[in-house]
Amino acid sequence: MLQLPYLREHKEDAIAGLKKRNNLNATETVESLIAMDDERKRLQSELDTRLARANQIAREIGEMFKSGKAAEANALKEETAAIKEESKELESKLAETENSIRDMLYTLPNVPCYMIPFGTGPDENVVAEEHGTIPKLHSGAMPHWDLAKKYDIIDFELGVKVTGAGFPFYKGKGARLQRALINFFLERATTAGYTEYQAPLMVNEASGIGTGQLPDKEGQMYYMPADDYYMIPTAEVPITNIFRDTIQKAEDLPIKACGYTPCFRREAGSYGKDVRGLNRLHQFDKVEIVQIVHPDVSYDVLEEMRNHVTSLLKELELPYRVLQLCGGDMGFASAYTYDMEVFSAAQEKWLEVSSTSNFETFQSNRLKLRFKDGDSKPRLAHTLNGSALALPRILASLLENHQTPEGIRIPKVLVPYCGFEMID
RNA sequence: GGAGACUUGUCCGAGUGGUUUAAGGAGCAAGCCUGGAAAGUUUGUAUACGGGUAACUGUAUCGAGGGUUCGAAUCCCUCAGUCUCCGCCA
Numbered sequence: 281m282l283q284l285p286y287l288r289e290h291k292e293d294a295i296a297g298l299k300k301r302n303n304l305n306a307t308e309t310v311e312s313l314i315a316m317d318d319e320r321k322r323l324q325s326e327l328d329t330r331l332a333r334a335n336q337i338a339r340e341i342g343e344m345f346k347s348g349k350a351a352e353a354n355a356l357k358e359e360t361a362a363i364k365e366e367s368k369e370l371e372s373k374l375a376e377t378e379n380s381i382r383d384m385l386y387t388l389p390n391v392p393c394y395m396i397p398f399g400t401g402p403d404e405n406v407v408a409e410e411h412g413t414i415p416k417l418h419s420g421a422m423p424h425w426d427l428a429k430k431y432d433i434i435d436f437e438l439g440v441k442v443t444g445a446g447f448p449f450y451k452g453k454g455a456r457l458q459r460a461l462i463n464f465f466l467e468r469a470t471t472a473g474y475t476e477y478q479a480p481l482m483v484n485e486a487s488g489i490g491t492g493q494l495p496d497k498e499g500q501m502y503y504m505p506a507d508d509y510y511m512i513p514t515a516e517v518p519i520t521n522i523f524r525d526t527i528q529k530a531e532d533l534p535i536k537a538c539g540y541t542p543c544f545r546r547e548a549g550s551y552g553k554d555v556r557g558l559n560r561l562h563q564f565d566k567v568e569i570v571q572i573v574h575p576d577v578s579y580d581v582l583e584e585m586r587n588h589v590t591s592l593l594k595e596l597e598l599p600y601r602v603l604q605l606c607g608g609d610m611g612f613a614s615a616y617t618y619d620m621e622v623f624s625a626a627q628e629k630w631l632e633v634s635s636t637s638n639f640e641t642f643q644s645n646r647l648k649l650r651f652k653d654g655d656s657k658p659r660l661a662h663t664l665n666g667s668a669l670a671l672p673r674i675l676a677s678l679l680e681n682h683q684t685p686e687g688i689r690i691p692k693v694l695v696p697y698c699g700f701e702m703i704d
Numbered sequence: 705g706g707a708g709a710c711u712u713g714u715c716c717g718a719g720u721g722g723u724u725u726a727a728g729g730a731g732c733a734a735g736c737c738u739g740g741a742a743a744g745u746u747u748g749u750a751u752a753c754g755g756g757u758a759a760c761u762g763u764a765u766c767g768a769g770g771g772u773u774c775g776a777a778u779c780c781c782u783c784a785g786u787c788u789c790c791g792c793c794a
Contacts, residue, residue, distance in 0.1 A: 328755090335762095335775085339725095527751085
């Protein structure tokens with residue numbers, strides 16, 4: 281959520297930035313927010329005047345009762361009736377104005393960093409880095425969904441029977457490989473200084489609001505009405521919300537946290553070959569890394585996180601590229617996003633396996649996540665997160681790229697984690 | 705799921721309608737004291753939104769939200785959470 285003082289002081293920058301997101305009427309929105317905020321201030325100070333008077337009267341009445349002047353006290357009481365009525369009216373107008381401001385701010389996306397290019401969609405993302413060579417597959421090479429069947433390591437039909445489409449079973453070496461990947465990713469994250477958490481897989485509404493999934497995008501999350509909980513779409517939600525409503529000490533920054541969780545996404549309306557096999561699931565596994573940092577260093581930290589993610593891909597011997605997303609393709613809360621994609625050799629396409637973003641103060645403002653340097657005023661921290669990594673597409677790419685006529689070769693780095701060298 | 709007790713500031717803790725503008729203590733910070741430190745002592749020590757160049761000042765916040773009252777940490781209602789006991793349970 282953007283901050284009103286920021287919108288006031290950097291109005292032109294904010295509007296220009298929002299326009300990078302194809303935001304049709306950024307100017308109008310920002311102008312009307314500022315006007316509503318002026319109104320809010322006016323109402324607030326009028327209300328404060330009334331309340332100050334009412335408090336004063338209450339104190340005077342107290343004194344009078346004490347000194348036995350009950351009659352005078354009763355006379356004073358009459359004055360309060362009018363004040364109360366005015367206060368009530370001002371209060372409800374104020375609440376109304378505050379709600380309108382809040383609703384508008386909730387639906388307003390983050391202002392992209394000044395370095396972010398214009399662009400209306402995925403085609404205009406910028407390739408920031410490419411690494412590795414695309415493997416030449418032997419004749420008879422298969423896409424991962426056929427490999428999964430051939431080696432009996434993933435069962436999509438069984439998932440449909442037990443739950444529904446998008447909830448596969450991993451089986452035998454498939455399951456062990458998943459577990460190996462999770463352990464490998466967690467091991468690398470904790471070595472890099474991230475504290476590991478095992479988080480709840482359901483969150484309450486306040487947490488969904490804190491990281492920006494609510495109130496706008498409840499459609500992407502599974503919802504449990506009996507208890508008013510949401511299944512997490514990413515570990516970012518519980519892990520970042522650990523720090524909601526806190527004031528950190530500057531010397532404790534950066535805070536680095538990571539966690540493995542299954543992730544649940546409804547992804548309504550998806551279909552076709554883009555969602556075939558492991559390409560898009562309703563439940564998938566992911567290791568997430570999160571940092572809470574001082575605003576001065578957040579862009580250095582973003583590069584650090586990018587390097588962390590790409591080093592994993594190198595170790596897994598997967599060809600990858602890093603995209604710098606353009607304004608039109610960036611997520612709602614992000615100021616700057618890198619997407620990491622691996623090449624899936626049999627499908628012959630790039631698959632997104634990580635999205636690593638700097639949210640600047642957009643999340644921390646919603647979360648009320650601040651830090652304090654000595655006696656200075658609390659300031660909003662910057663938050664960042666990244667997938668490190670999402671499993672299914674890594675698995676798809678591993679299976680397809682490393683397939684041989686003899687079986688699927690496990691990258692060396694994973695062998696100690698899964699305990700076998702080939703799936704055959 | 706049932707019954708009861710409870711939730712106060714950074715922490716502990718007092719407070720059942722009006723000098724509570726939240727006692728007292730601990731911690732922390734600064735000053736004094738000291739050769740230096742400890743002890744002692746004094747002062748300060750929350751957050752949000754306003755007004756003011758500033759000193760300062762107004763309002764709100766005692767788990768959350770509502771209500772009663774001229775006035776609520778205190779009384780009433782709803783909800784959440786913690787603890788104890790009972791029931792059920794991996």
